[in-house]
Amino acid sequence: MSVVENLQIVLEEIEQAKNNRTTSKKNEPVILIAVTKNHGVEMMREAIDGGVKDIGENRVQEAAEKFKTLDREVTRHLIGHLQTNKAKQAVRLFDLIHSVDSEHLAEAIDKAAGSVGKIQDVLIQVNLAKEDSKSGVYEENLQSLIEKIDALKNIRLRGLMLIAPNYSDVENCRPLFRRMREIFDDINKTRNGFDFLSMGMSHDYKIAVEEGANVVRVGTAIFGARNYF
Ligand SMILES: *Cc1c(COP(=O)(O)O)cnc(C)c1O
Numbered sequence: 001m002s003v004v005e006n007l008q009i010v011l012e013e014i015e016q017a018k019n020n021r022t023t024s025k026k027n028e029p030v031i032l033i034a035v036t037k038n039h040g041v042e043m044m045r046e047a048i049d050g051g052v053k054d055i056g057e058n059r060v061q062e063a064a065e066k067f068k069t070l071d072r073e074v075t076r077h078l079i080g081h082l083q084t085n086k087a088k089q090a091v092r093l094f095d096l097i098h099s100v101d102s103e104h105l106a107e108a109i110d111k112a113a114g115s116v117g118k119i120q121d122v123l124i125q126v127n128l129a130k131e132d133s134k135s136g137v138y139e140e141n142l143q144s145l146i147e148k149i150d151a152l153k154n155i156r157l158r159g160l161m162l163i164a165p166n167y168s169d170v171e172n173c174r175p176l177f178r179r180m181r182e183i184f185d186d187i188n189k190t191r192n193g194f195d196f197l198s199m200g201m202s203h204d205y206k207i208a209v210e211e212g213a214n215v216v217r218v219g220t221a222i223f224g225a226r227n228y229f
Pocket of ligand 1 (some may be wrong): 163218
């Protein structure tokens with residue numbers, strides 16, 4: 001199967017999942033981020049030429065090298081963990097940073113954005129299942145991080161991001177996605193520009209969309225398995 005054929009299937013699955021939504025948000029659009037980590041820039045081009053408007057990378061250095069030769073207009077997402085010493089490079093490269101999970105990192109991004117004259121859009125990554133292996137803020141610390149971010153001038157909070165646990169039965173993710181949407185809606189009521197709920201990857205994006213994701217991050221289902229060197 002080609003990238004474009006895979007893309008078509010994923011887009012159809014997303015539409016179907018939207019129809020299965022039980023909420024009043026059935027028609028809320030879903031942004032598909034094509035995750036190109038560990039794939040070459042030619043895969044990026046293929047996806048963009050196939051209609052993709054959003055590209056996701058998880059490492060700053062890898063993204064920098066690929067974006068240098070990418071001769072296409074596209075919205076760029078940093079979906080992986082960000083170290084504070086890469087903040088400056090990240091704000092130059094990315095339109096949306098999905099992985100803010102500490103005051104320390106938010107401050108580094110704010111400072112970096114200020115130094116290049118940019119307002120950086122970010123999401124807060126939430127570790128809803130409290131997995132040791134994952135980054136993200138715990139639910140009980142979310143409000144305080146939001147307040148800290150609101151006090152910073154060069155950083156704008158646009159929503160939340162979740163990486164669900166890798167359960168062998170993917171249905172086990174459903175209550176987490178549902179809870180995340182509730183948290184998102186509660187915050188959304190009190191703010192403007194808080195629009196994005198980024199959750200769902202190749203193995204769980206259908207359930208994520210059914211439960212209210214409006215941004216999904218899909219790699220393998222579009223590009224096939226990654227090679228790690
Ligand atoms: C790699 C990655 C994805 C995409 O994963 P697939 O299973 O290949 O779809 C999504 N989100 C994050 C944070 C990732 O690192």
